[in-house]
Amino acid sequence: MGALAERVATPLLPSDYVDLLSPLASSAELRGKVVGVLPETVDSATLIIKPGRTWKGHRPGQYIRVGVDINGVRRWRAYSLTSSPERPDGNLTITVKTIEEGLVSNHLVHRIRTGTVIQLDQATGDFTLGEQRRRKQLFVTAGSGITPVMGMLRGHSEDLEGSVLIHSAPTGRDVIFGRELRGIADEGRIELIEIHTDRAGMLNPANLAAMVPDLAEREIRACGPTGMLDSIEAHLETIGLAHRLRTERFRPAVVVTGEGGTIHFTVSDVNAQGDGATPILDVGEEAGVLMPSGCRMGICFGCVSRLREGAVRDLRTGEVTTATTGDEIQIQTCVSAAAGTCQIEL
């Protein structure tokens, strides 16, 4: 049957014709339909998405990649799932906070309409609790960093009783899911400590022990801006609790940039200038090359491609990788920039 369908549809695929009639029914591409947009705070909103037929489900704490067409160009970004896998209607949610000048976040919060079909990827990520969910937890979050934790609180509501959540936001009104979090705190299921940074200033990790007396007995999960995560990591290191900490970062910690060079994408036969600070992934996309990608921040390896010749720099460490003709060195394009002329097999 499948073979016959292929013969009928060639040079297209049978799924191309299925797409024509029902984009969510495709067995080849995972898509989703935005069925609702709920404002959360002034600068954030939750998107309710009905996933396509091939959606495999997720574990709380994981994220999905979302591809949206903005001004005709497809843009991919990662967003943590904020819904429970057991949601009765089978839909999933992501919650997006706008970033100043942010292309996709502003589109998703302010402009996307219900009914829009978007591209999705299966859930991934290991910022999950697994068996550890039976242990006592401390969650430290800030801003949009609440999202994966909200996913866990909703998805593992029974297991997480007794957890402590320290959440930072500029004011009480800026707390995403504020009402729901205060509700479960009032029921006594979790202890919620809100830090309103406009008045109280940023969280000082040195105060964690005072805020959470049984700190040493807890698993610690943190998600938020780079500065907060770095300072928590450093502090837990000094007090010997680093092994208890797991973090989720929304963007790579870029430390080094340098001279760039011309990037030759060998399969597409496209040349583009890489400026030494811009990831090869962005340079390629800008030049119209079909670039595989994932988290866009160096964790999922969805962007791995072959360096055939030349030099690239890892933006997180500054390490330069070189290849000479005949080599096929795997690099992550989302965190590598050109460090001179280079050839990428894409």
Place this chain on the structure above:
Amino acid sequence: MTAIQKDPDNPIAHLSREDIEQIGRELDAIRQEVLDTRGEEDAAYIRGLIDTQRKLELGSRGVLLFSLFPPAWLVGTAGLTVAKILENMEIGHNVMHGQWDWMRDPKIHSTTWEWDNASPADLWKHSHNEIHHTYTNVIGKDHDLGYGIMRVDEDQRWVPFYLGQPAWNLINAFLFEYSIAAYDLQLKKNWKGRKENPEFQAKAKQVMKKIRTQMTKDYVVHPALSGPSAPTTLAANLTANLVRNLWTHSVIMCGHFPEGVATFEKKSIDGETHDDWYVRQMLGAANIKGSPAMHVMTGNLSFQIEHHLFPDLPSNRYQEISPKVRDIFERYDLPYAEGSLPGQVASAWKKVIRLSLPDDTLGKAKSLLGFGRKKKEADIHEIRPERLEARAA
């Protein structure tokens, strides 16, 4: 026309280096303007067109399941023909040019597209995008020029083989998609020694496989699905493919063959700058005038000049930039070759017939009858005396 450098009416003799550079800058600006405004509407255009084309094809094939009934046959065949033409021209050709790569949609991308044609996409892209668009109308380099089997320029030495070229061209028109496949394989060049040429063998295998799946679809599977209507569906598919061959052949001929299109000598492109390349593209192509429907059915190759200047701009924009391009032609006193579809097809055929004979056979015959061939020069003198004065000064 002979190669432009030898032409006594060389249409670019009056251009200075600065002129050529200025033309380059102006064309770059036109291109940039389109790039800056490329967006949602363009994306909606191509998506909408692909959607329409697929539904039309699906619908027409559906109707052809009942092609035993003559009205169903007519409607289905007409629909399928239009769908197949759209698929090859406005969609396939342009997607494979990378005109839509900027959307970053892997389903509408030059590296993933496969078309409803005997020639496999990657083979076609190489011979078309790389060779033809780079060496447009350079004698001995651009294989599109006469497809290697015809004499389409005085500078190609006449041999008796060319006497048959009106016939070759007609056969070529009927079998066009297979000619393209053969041509993308460079069959003529590679035929000798084909047994010892593994690269050619691999490509030939690829082509044969593509032809097989294409033929199986149109001439076996779909007819078989039509049950009692099998013979009529087969005839419908055959007709659709044939009409598409004739149509695309005509459109392509109009692009570079009509009288008034310039050709270039091989050595003339040594050291050619991007601006020189622009000028060569301006003179090496011809447009077709017509209705919006005609433009879409030609894949906007009716704006062949604009397409050759900017092969990777979305085809739906050619019409919009054409007045600006034309304005540059006028200001720099360059001939913008353009004509109606029947006129250009006739002109191209006339050239194919004229050049099948040794040079000037027709000219001699004509002057015997009292028609001169020198008229063109006279026209130019009349139209632009100030140019000539400037040149003399």
